[in-house]
Amino acid sequence: MKPVKVGICGLGTVGGGTFNVLTRNAQDIARRAGRDIIIAQVATRHPNPAVDTGNVAVTTDVNDVINNPDIDIVVELIGGYTIAKDVVLGAIANGKHVVTANKALIAVHGKEIFAAAEAKGVSVMYEAAVAGGIPIIKAIREGLAANRINWLAGIINGTGNFILTEMRDKGRDFADVLAEAQALGYAEADPTFDVEGIDAAHKLTILSSIAYGIPLQFERCYTEGISRITPEDVEFATELGYRIKHLGVSRRTDKGIDLRVHPTMIPVARPIATVDGVLNAVMVNGDAVGNTLYVGAGAGAGPTASAVVADIIDLARLIDAPAQASVNHLAFNDIQDEQVLPMDEVETRYYLRIPVEDRTGVLAGVATILSEKGINIEAIIQKEPKAGESLAQIILLTHTVVEKQMNAAIAAIEALPSTVGNITRIRVEHLN
Ligand SMILES: NC(=O)C1=CN([C@@H]2O[C@H](COP(=O)(O)OP(=O)(O)OC[C@H]3O[C@@H](n4cnc5c(N)ncnc54)[C@H](O)[C@@H]3O)[C@@H](O)[C@H]2O)C=CC1
Ligand SMILES: N[C@@H](CC=O)C(=O)O
Numbered sequence: 001m002k003p004v005k006v007g008i009c010g011l012g013t014v015g016g017g018t019f020n021v022l023t024r025n026a027q028d029i030a031r032r033a034g035r036d037i038i039i040a041q042v043a044t045r046h047p048n049p050a051v052d053t054g055n056v057a058v059t060t061d062v063n064d065v066i067n068n069p070d071i072d073i074v075v076e077l078i079g080g081y082t083i084a085k086d087v088v089l090g091a092i093a094n095g096k097h098v099v100t101a102n103k104a105l106i107a108v109h110g111k112e113i114f115a116a117a118e119a120k121g122v123s124v125m126y127e128a129a130v131a132g133g134i135p136i137i138k139a140i141r142e143g144l145a146a147n148r149i150n151w152l153a154g155i156i157n158g159t160g161n162f163i164l165t166e167m168r169d170k171g172r173d174f175a176d177v178l179a180e181a182q183a184l185g186y187a188e189a190d191p192t193f194d195v196e197g198i199d200a201a202h203k204l205t206i207l208s209s210i211a212y213g214i215p216l217q218f219e220r221c222y223t224e225g226i227s228r229i230t231p232e233d234v235e236f237a238t239e240l241g242y243r244i245k246h247l248g249v250s251r252r253t254d255k256g257i258d259l260r261v262h263p264t265m266i267p268v269a270r271p272i273a274t275v276d277g278v279l280n281a282v283m284v285n286g287d288a289v290g291n292t293l294y295v296g297a298g299a300g301a302g303p304t305a306s307a308v309v310a311d312i313i314d315l316a317r318l319i320d321a322p323a324q325a326s327v328n329h330l331a332f333n334d335i336q337d338e339q340v341l342p343m344d345e346v347e348t349r350y351y352l353r354i355p356v357e358d359r360t361g362v363l364a365g366v367a368t369i370l371s372e373k374g375i376n377i378e379a380i381i382q383k384e385p386k387a388g389e390s391l392a393q394i395i396l397l398t399h400t401v402v403e404k405q406m407n408a409a410i411a412a413i414e415a416l417p418s419t420v421g422n423i424t425r426i427r428v429e430h431l432n
């Protein structure tokens with residue numbers, strides 16, 4: 001059978017990994033695809049010392065790849081919304097299939113991109129865009145296709161999980177661990193995307209769309225990062241039998257889809273709570289299957305290339321088939337607009353850390369406000385001031401409460417004369 005020819009745009013961490021995996025595993029890949037897959041051309045601004053491009057044509061102009069009549073599949077591994085979008089739309093316009101790892105592009109411009117692809121009868125594949133090497137898109141879109149998905153929750157940013165793990169296990173400094181994640185090729189070009197939760201929100205947007213058949217709506221995803229987590233909270237969480245993880249959570253509720261990314265305390269007994277380092281993990285609950293859990297490396301050259309190459313193989317196998325043979329870009333034929341629950345309406349449990357004056361009656365004052373707001377306390381501890389300090393801390397866990405009630409309670413407790421400074425709030429999920 002005629003070989004399939006691939007053009008790779010971007011030869012950085014993921015592009016380099018993709019080149020190397022396609023080359024190293026060429027024989028097995030050909031056996032799986034039913035034909036040879038050949039790298040016809042590469043476009044990159046900078047050479048990658050980890051890659052020997054050998055006889056493959058290398059250019060600095062992506063248009064050479066997009067307009068190369070020999071190329072069947074364009075692989076976009078540049079990142080960002082500008083050149084990457086031109087590459088993807090240009091390739092589609094030229095009737096080429098596309099593989100991308102670019103979650104920002106899919107989450108924000110996916111609607112336009114998929115419409116263009118469908119009009120041209122080509123496919124855009126993006127398994128690497130969510131949870132790196134974990135085949136989570138395939139799992140939800142195909143493996144769980146029989147189910148009504150009730151909820152999903154995941155550690156979907158490798159950089160963030162690596163930072164939290166190193167801070168907890170080795171007491172390392174946030175900035176120092178982030179620099180290491182950048183050196184290892186885990187972080188985004190702009191690392192605030194990792195630490196402020198934007199990257200995880202891109203991924204949750206994509207996962208939720210394919211899980212529930214709703215539009216991609218990144219702008220409606222509540223997003224909070226990990227930059228304000230303190231070593232103190234990590235320590236108290238451990239003492240209470242929890243781990244702090246940066247989680248993307250989406251859930252079908254009577255009032256709409258709950259869509260949020262934020263630091264989350266999870267009981268240590270849940271398997272996802274002990275998924276550490278650059279590993280990602282996604283739990284998906286379907287009405288027929290129950291709970292399922294997927295774990296693997298969420299970032300880095302090899303793991304991400306694993307997903308990119310799997311998409312290339314899927315495309316190569318179906319390259320002569322009619323467009324209808326391919327799975328829908330977002331899993332459903334009809335995308336239905338369901339309301340995304342405003343954050344104020346979300347119901348969850350909470351951890352609060354309240355810095356207070358060290359005197360009697362303070363704990364009772366806090367408990368009274370919570371009771372007035374209808375908030376039930378599950379556990380409460382008062383920590384004496386550390387040596388040389390004057391502030392005590394009240395640490396508490398609540399039962400489930402609506403976010404707006406919790407906001408009102410926090411405002412009232414912060415207004416008490418005995419409260420000194422801001423309250424830290426971390427949402428708690430039991431995931432069962
Ligand atoms: N690094 C990772 O672990 C993962 C990255 N991704 C996504 O993969 C994509 C690529 O990320 P990385 O490989 O980490 O980035 P990178 O910065 O290592 O590589 C980007 C590559 O694009 C090239 N490039 C930039 N502008 C170009 C232009 N105008 N023309 C031709 N080449 C150009 C650069 O020379 C470089 O080779 C991004 O969308 C990222 O979000 C997805 C999953 C994991
Ligand atoms: N920066 C991302 C890369 C993979 O998507 C991450 O750290 O998860």
Ligand code: NA
Pocket residue numbers: 127128129130131132133134135136137307
């Ligand atoms: Na994936």
